[in-house]
Amino acid sequence: SYDLTQPPSVSVSPGQTASITCSGDKLGDKFVSWYQQKPGQSPLLVIYHHTNRPSGIPERFSGSNSGNTATLTIRGTQPMDEADYYCQAWGSSTAVFGGGTKLTVL
């Protein structure tokens, strides 16, 4: 089975840049999506196809993907960005999620 690995937690100060990584074998060859989930809410798509932002997602969210690692970058992080973030890709006819990263803004 295909696995995606994320760090359990990342901390960032308000206004700084947060980077959350997602690692998988030859991940750069796959389309990667990122989801934000706040407590008690459903996941929200924030990045798809490596770098694209859905309508309504702030420009401070961006993504990249190369080699074995995809990265979600949040520039000028705001307190409202504090949430769990999940990467997602497709294996062999199965969708796979990373274990999630808790982003703390303090």
Next chain:
Amino acid sequence: QVQLVESGGGLVKPGGALRLSCAASGFTFSDYYMAWIRQAPGKGLEWVSYIGSGDRGNSITYYADSVKGRFTISRDNAKNSLYLQMNSLRAEDTAVYYCARDGAVAAYFDYWGQGIQVTVSS
């Protein structure tokens, strides 16, 4: 606007069965692949199952190994509805189950329902 509303969850004993439904609106349901994704208490997201679009949608189905042979995904395009029949339920199936739309065929999940709780316990 796109809406996905799950129903049918609840408390069931181990070995029991439950059928989840997802009512879709705000888009042409038959045009999109759909999925079920779950989240156990305090845990991350786990993809459960996936179904194709169009008239042949019910013949294009995929399952996670953890539910294969026990769960069946289906859809009724005339009713704009997605289903998940869950049999032989286990304690480890306890989770919030989300219905989600695939934005572009095995790509990304662009809309999610609010989720429905399924608890398997004696």
